[in-house]
């Protein structure tokens with residue numbers, strides 16, 4: 001089918017004109033297949049149009065050929081839809097106004113009118129409330145609340161069939177044919193000969209005074225609200241003695257028996273506070289005295305309140321931990337849980353609340369995991385002069401410990417976290433930051449924290465810089481199965497070489513659930529070695545991988561082809577630099593080394609690598625952005641399957657040709673803590689990446 005494209009413009013009626021020919025094409029000549037509804041004076045057809053190269057479905061309302069007396073309504077609707085645009089008012093796409101044809105083209109509301117859904121069990125109480133809020137916000141806009149408009153639009157025909165629903169259940173007010181634009185706060189008479197609006201929705205005062213006001217829309221909306229609550233149309237059940245649902249509602253409301261007429265499909269879902277708010281509101285909208293009825297603005301606020309009550313129980317309460325009341329009792333704002341909404345409580349817990357005299361921070365993670373952070377004030381400090389207490393705005397605790405001697409921390413932590421969940425994996429992290437400004441942009445930083453967990457001495461080499469300026473370093477991981485666990489850490493020292501002599505603030509230690517942490521964060525944590533011996537070994541492969549072939553082997557160099565890429569191994573002897581006058585390296589025979597020997601560093605010896613590699617020994621297509629190691633510091637020694645450990649010490653790009661077609665590798669490896677005496681070296685590998 002050819003899809004016509006229309007030209008649209010803002011506030012220019014001519015730009016909204018659509019030719020009959022285009023509408024014919026869009027609606028398949030108003031075919032019966034495209035017919036989606038009939039009103040008193042018109043038929044509505046579905047059509048397809050192209051706008052900005054995208055296909056849109058529209059609804060075209062075509063005035064019946066004998067609908068001449070409705071032309072005024074046609075013009076009124078056109079005028080209002082063009083001038084009053086709101087997300088809860090059906091949008092005008094265009095119109096066709098010719099002698100024989102009067103057509104208005106609207107946005108398409110795929111779910112049709114509210115009438116069709118009143119009895120729908122899929123229309124939950126939450127959705128019903130949301131629809132009511134949409135209608136109220138549309139009416140609030142039309143009645144001009146809050147804006148600087150000098151006029152109000154009185155709809156005068158609010159009923160369930162004037163409410164359309166889109167695919168995502170958004171409600172849109174339509175049917176503006178009887179609407180009236182009137183100056184704001186005007187007491188003018190709206191005497192009209194027309195019987196305005198559908199009889200069961202019409203403000204009863206109209207009969208006496210003969211005109212409708214904005215309060216009349218509220219009355220009609222009150223009727224729609226009770227239809228939404230009772231799941232049926234006001235004029236549906238003729239068997240009931242009482243005239244219609246409105247009177248029935250009022251009677252039940254006054255007798256306290258409303259539950260009898262609430263729609264069965266929602267009875268079980270409705271939270272009492274939400275229901276009461278809604279019922280009271282609907283009743284007040286039906287007050288006989290117009291001035292006693294709430295304004296659209298009040299209606300909107302109270303419906304939002306009813307939704308909040310419902311959401312609180314349906315959405316937010318299940319997100320709270322079962323013991324949330326006990327948790328709040330431990331905080332300074334201990335009785336907040338009885339007054340605040342569940343949503344607020346949940347947000348407070350996500351942000352974290354301070355407990356136990358501000359020494360513990362409890363928080364919920366994204367998926368509701370329980371996390372606990374213990375303030376540095378719960379730690380013990382061996383030397384009384386080693387720390388000072390300071391308040392800093394960046395901290396979640398009132399005080400942090402300022403430690404000036406990084407090489408002699410002596411902080412003891414004896415901790416039993418009490419608020420964690422069982423069976424969840426936790427990461428224990430120390431939070432600290434430098435007192436001075438941050439100097440490095442790298443996310444990770446080598447800090448070499450030496451600490452004891454129980455009696456075991458451990459090192460955590462790399463700390464991660466967080467967005468909030470704090471650094472964290474992982475000390476261990478665990479999961480609690482049955483009983484609470486006691487942790488005993490002794491934080492001994494940071495490496496001064498990398499941390500400088502700047503003082504640090506210690507904020508506390510965090511127990512963070514890691515079962516559901518984001519992948520990125522897990523990767524980050526994986527880079528942080530858990531338990532590392534202080535030995536640093538440069539190692540070689542013990543056994544050839546199955547997918548490789550040996551190209552040459554002269555006892556000092558072995559060249560392999562692994563998956564088509566060259567892989568060079570140098571013995572420690574060939575890789576290390578020996579100074580002529582210095583103590584010679586001690587070669588030891590080794591059955592574990594491929595080269596048959598290994599080197600053990602002596603206290604006086606420095607680990608220097610100095611070797612020249614022919615470019616032909618490396619794969620030429622291996623590309624790294626640049627040679628580096630300084631910017632890529634999270635390289636911790638890793639345990640290999642063959643029993644050696646390996647650490648990456650350098651990266652190079654084999655495309656960067658060096659002198660005489662050789663690469664010169666010249667490295668001095670040092671550690672601040674002392675010599676690398678005792679380190680056993682096997683060799684150096686060049687692996688394609």
Ligand SMILES: Nc1ncnc2c1ncn2[C@@H]1O[C@H](COP(=O)(O)OP(=O)(O)OP(=O)(O)O)[C@@H](O)[C@H]1O
Nearest residue numbers: 037038039040041044059106107108109112113161
């Ligand atoms: N924009 C639209 N999108 C989808 N369906 C629509 C749209 N406009 C109208 N309809 C459908 O067409 C039906 C008839 O609409 P119409 O406004 O002509 O009549 P009504 O409101 O039912 O009656 P009346 O206006 O005579 O009181 C609606 O009930 C609805 O199902």
